[in-house]
Amino acid sequence: MEVCWDQLLDCSNVTKSLNMHTDKGKYSIETHDSDILLSNKQDKSMQTNTGENSNICEVLGSSLIHKSGLEKHILTEEESYACEVCSSSFSKKSILLEHAKKHLGNNSYPCEVCGFNFSKKSHLMVHMQKHRKKSFPCEVCSTTFTQKSNLLKHLRIHTGEKPYSCKVCGTSFNQKSILESHMRTHTGEKPFVCETCNSGFTQKSNLVRHMRTHESLDEKSCVDEFSIQNSTLTGHGETIPAEGRYSCEKCGCTFLQKALLLAHVRTHPKAKPFSCEVCGASFSRKSMVVSHMRTHTGEKPYQCDVCHSAFSERSNLAMHMRIHSKVKPYSCKSCDSSFTQKQHLLEHMKRHTGEKPYSCDICSSTFTKKAHLVGHRRIHTGEKPFSCEVCGSAFTLRSSLFIHMRTHTGVKPHSCEICGASFHKKLRLVVHRRKHTGERPYSCQVCNSSFIQNLDLIKHMRIHTGEQPFTCDVCNSYFSDKACLIRHKRRHSGEQTYSCEVCSSSFSQKSNLLRHMQTHT
Missing domain, CATH: 3.30.160.60 (Classic Zinc Finger)
Known part of the structure; x- marks a missing residue:
């Protein structure tokens, strides 16, 4: 910083001079030099200086000739004036007023108390509150x-x-x-x-x-x-x-x-x-x-007001609430699918990229999600950690248990918009819709027969291969379909699950019941 080396009488004049050379009234050790304060060589200064400088600033250690100069010096150092628009600070009110002109537009609304100008009348009205006595008390706490x-x-x-x-x-x-x-x-x-x-x-x-x-x-x-x-x-x-x-x-x-x-x-x-x-x-x-x-404690202090589900963290509750509000802020740019969580979107994107980073070390099957891999491994280990409290059925996945519980509660949340049929599982609704559309996406490569679901194709292929993977543990008969095995076992157990509503006759197979019903017509 350049200094003009003007000869000044006291520190207040030095401050004025420094403000002309520095930015916003800032100073450093190099510019606030006591030698500058004592560099006045005018005759008046020499007459008043007795050789002992008794007026010393306790803050900066500066020596001043006059006591009035010391008082002005202290006021200059302690007081400051801040711009309400940009928060810039100044050592003198006059400098602040001059600075305020930079913020003014075509109109100027001056404060009659302090002289500060505002570009908008609304700003002046808010500012005037500072000069008035606080007039809106709180009746509760007196603030x-x-x-x-x-x-x-x-x-x-x-x-x-x-x-x-x-x-x-x-x-x-x-x-x-x-x-x-x-x-x-x-x-x-x-x-x-x-x-x-x-x-x-x-x-x-x-x-x-x-x-x-x-x-x-x-x-x-x-x-x-x-x-x-x-x-x-x-x-x-x-x-x-x-x-x-x-x-x-x-x-x-x-x-x-x-x-x-x-x-x-x-x-x-x-x-x-x-x-x-x-x-x-x-x-x-x-x-x-x-x-x-x-x-470790199992504490879940955050509860959903809608379904009363509880969560251990507030963020999990916030994500859960999107299920009820149906807000899905994360959208896929490839297929327009949307998700409640960013992690779900990232996992979904792997379907488009074909990425399957999680592989089974037993059969080398690959998966897009780690949770799917964990569930898949239970097929090899036979582990079924999720049990139904009603019927005792066990499942490898928690989601499978959740869907199974609907068979006890009767909840069928997935409805067909064409015929109104409802289903426990979304997949069954998807398959059902194909009956209306006539879509058969699964085709046999041997005889070109087509089917509405993959399971039907698998069953059909056993006709060509002769495979019969289901065995009766009573007579060792083999079957290509699990449903056929279940019907066969009723012969051994004598179970008759299909009853006639007219005469109360019962049968082990539904086809036999239908044949019997014709005798009443």
Whole structure:
């Protein structure tokens, strides 16, 4: 910075001069030199200077000739004027007023109290509230407000009113701004980006907290410029003694607070300082340990208001609520399918790419999902961990048990829009629709017969191959179809499941019952 070396009488004049050469009233050690303050060689200065400088600034250690100069110096250093538009700070009100003209448009609305100008009348009206006595008191806690709108917002704390609701998960909030921030958890929008590492955040406060992980103290930080309204450079240096710093063992960065060091340590790979006392699993954040502990305790504090399903984490509840709201924010660009979760979309995309990264080490079958591989392995091991509490039937997959339970409850959620027939499974509805459309996508390569489902083709192929995989454990008879084996076993057991509604005769096979019914007609 260039200095004009004008000869000035006291520090206030020095400050005026420095403000002409510096940006927004900032100073450094090099520009605020006590030699400049004492460089006045005018006759008046020489007459008043007795050789002993008793007027010394305790903040910067500057010596001043006149006591009035010291008072002005202290006021200059302590007081500051901030621009309400851009938050720039200035050492003098006159400089601030001059700066404010930059923000004005064609119209100017001056404040009669402080002289500040505004480009809009509405801005002036809001500003005038600062000069008036707080006139909107809260009747509950006596807190007062300059604007009635702020009082109304405050009252929601006492009344519990939350007028702003999320259309996705139904969560309510007392302020619109909080709802807007919450919506980003559903959309995935992260408008606040770190300029250092490009990490994105849904809230500005999270970005500010994250930025501290990049902060470190080094030797050059104590000679950086500081604005006049903040702590002085001397005071700043005294707040960071070397012995009080916290150092990162990996990169050597130092921090004023231990919390900042812990946040910084997490930016290093595999930094997991928080451990589970039960199983020893380690995590990068304490909140993750709290969530993890629920896997041991079984606690599920977040409950769905619609179906009363419970979840261990709030994020899982939010995703679950999309089932009821039918909101599917993640769409496939290839086939227009949409999903409630991003992970489901990524798994779906593998169908288009043909990617099947999970393979069975026994039969080499490949799968798009790891869960499908886990379920497939149970076919080899015979494991069926999911049992029906009603009839005792066991299944390899939880989803299979869920579908099976509909046979007991009678729930048939999948309906045909043509004839109204309903089904327990979606796959059966798909097969059923082919009866209306005439579609037969499965063809025999031997005789060109076609079928509406793959199972029918498999059964048909046994006619050509002669395969009979189903054996009667009583007489060792063989059958190509499982249904034929079941009918055959009724001969041994004497079971007659088909009864005539007219005469109460019973039969082991449905065909025999139909033949019998003709005797009544």
